[in-house]
Amino acid sequence: MIQIGSRNNAPTPQHPTQDIYLFSIDLSRPATPFCFEQSIGGGHAAQGGARWLALDELDGWPGEWREHVKKAxxxxxxxxxxxxSGEDQAAVVSLILQRYAEPKEPTGHLQAIGRWLKRNIHVGGRYGV
Structure with missing residues (x-):
């Protein structure tokens, strides 16, 4: 399963600290590759859940798939x-995966330097002393 997006939307009426929406593509389920998950308060057992849908089932799902991907x-x-909308499901899945694989927005020069320093400079001892 390839996680395309996720975000914690808490606080919500359902939970004060954890209401995570996730959207994934599950290539092992070619008939229903679109996975919509919600984790409320730490998992699926008490609250939340997951639903796999096919392309032609999206608009009929009462879970509001457009709002779900927005929250994810x-x-x-x-x-x-x-x-x-006129293309077959495999083509749409492929297009989503291609867009997901595209490089993200470039980071600023200082952010890039900071990440390089974090990866390459190791300071030992207590508080870096």
Whole structure:
């Protein structure tokens, strides 16, 4: 399963600290590859759950799939699906995975230097002394 997006939307009426929405593509389930998950308060057992859907089931699902991908921090998935509504499911899945694999926004020069320092400079001892 390839996790396309996730985000903790807490506090919500359901839970004060954990209400995580996730959207994934499950290639092991070609008939229903779109996975919508919600983890409330630490897991699926008490609250939350997961649902796998096919492309033609999205609009009929009462879980509001467009709102779900928005809450999972990947609203662009709805744009891809809507822009390619006439294509078959495998093609739409491929387009989503291609967009997901594209390089993200470039980071600033100082952020890049900071990440390099963090990866390459190791300071030992207590408090770096």
């Amino acid at each position: 921090n990947c609203a662009w998935v709805a744009e891809v699906v809507d822009a390619h």
